[in-house]
Amino acid sequence: LKIIAYGIRDDERPYVEEWSKDQNIEVKIVKDLLTDDTVDQAKGFDGAVVYQQKPYTASVLDRLAELGVKNLSLRNVGVDNVDADAVKRNDIKVTNVPAYSPAAIAEFTVTELMRLLRHTTQYEHRQAKGDLKWTPDIATELNSLTVGVIATGRIGRAAIQIYRGFGAKIVAYDVFHNPELEKEGIYVDSLDELYKQADVISLHAPATKENMHMLNADAFNKMKDGVYILNPARGDLVDTDDLIKALDSGKVAGAALDVYENEVGIFNTDFGSFDAIPDDRLKNLMKRENVLVSPHIAFYTTTAVRNMVQFALNNNKQLIETGKADNVVAFN
Ligand code: COI
Missing domain, CATH: 3.40.50.720 (NAD(P)-binding Rossmann-like Domain)
Structure with a gap:
């Protein structure tokens, strides 16, 4: 053999x-x-x-x-x-x-959410310039928020466990209902209902032909103002142009993207300088203090x-x- x-x-x-x-x-x-x-x-x-x-x-x-x-x-x-x-x-x-290791992805996802909620990027940028003042943005506590978990496979369930440790309320959507979670009554019947309730969207679905760009302008419009988007799953799930518009309008307060629809050949490559990264949309996202881009590393433990x-x-x-x-x- x-x-x-x-x-x-x-x-x-x-x-x-x-x-x-x-x-x-x-x-x-x-x-x-x-x-x-x-x-x-x-x-x-x-x-x-x-x-x-x-x-x-x-x-x-x-x-x-x-x-x-x-x-x-x-x-x-x-x-x-x-x-x-x-x-x-x-x-x-x-x-x-x-x-x-579902936990690898779940732990990273929540890490990024905490960074967004506590504005750590803003502090890091200011401190590098010698500014140790408090930023005008006061943080939000995760225990006061409702997290909408899309897809409750192993990774989604590992994330739910961690969110619960922080005291967050969970609502979940999946076509397949996990029997344990079902008993706890956390499932909503539609994505629209999840969008209506969630302060944070935590995406854990595989990419299929059917769910390409499931988070598009139409979906963002149905979400709460100031929603946070977490995508450690697949780039194709999010319409990047629509996300940029939703960030510009303030509909989306922040996003953590460990995946990106055009990441192949870009992530896990050293371009030598920020300007040399050959993707303007990605650079647009990377420049924002309320967007965390990471090169598909949630799994990397x-x-x-x-x-x-x-x-x-x-x-x-x-x-x-x-x-x-x-x-x-x-x-x-
Ligand atoms: C997967 O397991 O499908 C991932 O997305 C992680 C990969 C980058 C190794």
């Missing part, structure tokens, strides 16, 4: 090596992503373990299948960059890691990285040995 692992970063390498040694299974480490240029390196392997935000295109998946490599294990949770038709026609089995690598390798081994695995993704 032989596995090839693509796109392995330096911080992932020790966990790959540890797994390979413990399991006594050969894992070839490739730094490059799985693309048309690198796919042929998978020849002779039983499975491939991958992580990338770039698309897994039809041509790459077709070629992988031609090479007989039909066990593909993603090291992350989102599967929106996988060409579903190519997976289905080639009978490729794809696994993901649905729970590498030692616990999460280790789990992503080792759970994905376990999934791949399981697929190769049994044709089944716990985390096979059902593409419709």
Whole structure:
């Protein structure tokens, strides 16, 4: 049994090596992503373990299948960059890691909300210039707010636990109701109802064809004045142009964005200077003191990285040995 692992970063390498040694299974480490240029390196392997935000295109998946490599294990949770038709026609089995550390994302989301509520960016900017005065903006306490949690999967539920620790009121929306949360009566029947009640919107939904730009002008209009928007999920969920307008008008009081709709090729890249960042809309957001942009790092903890690598390798081994695995993704 032989596995090839693509796109392995330096911080992932020790966990790959540890797994390979413990399991006594050969894992070839490739730094490059799985693309048309690198796919042929998978020849002779039983499975491939991958992580990338770039698309897994039809041509790459077709070629992988031609090479007989039909066990593909993603090291992350989102599967929106996988060409579903190519997976289905080639009978490729794809696994993901649905729970590498929901707490990693939840903790970061709440951290960012606290920074927005306590205006820490304003203080940091002023203090760097020697100004230690109180800013005119008095802070708001989280315990006085209602947080609207959109999607109550593992990450949404981990966030709810933390919000509750702060004493916030929670309302939630999801098409699937978690039985425990259902008993507690926190679900509202529609997004409109959530928008009406929430002071903070905490987004934890996967990106699908249906929910592209779900937070657009129409949705912002239905929200409370001065709402806070938290998006640690997927950039496509928020219409960036409409968010900028809602920030300009003051409808949205602040936003924390760990994802951005055009982030691929921009996040996790050093452009050398602020001006060199090749995206004006992103720079518009980054310049604002009431917007926190982070380059898709909510997941980036030692616990999460280790789990992503080792759970994905376990999934791949399981697929190769049994044709089944716990985390096979059902593409419709
Ligand atoms: C995911 O797991 O889908 C993420 O968004 C985290 C990724 C950047 C590793």
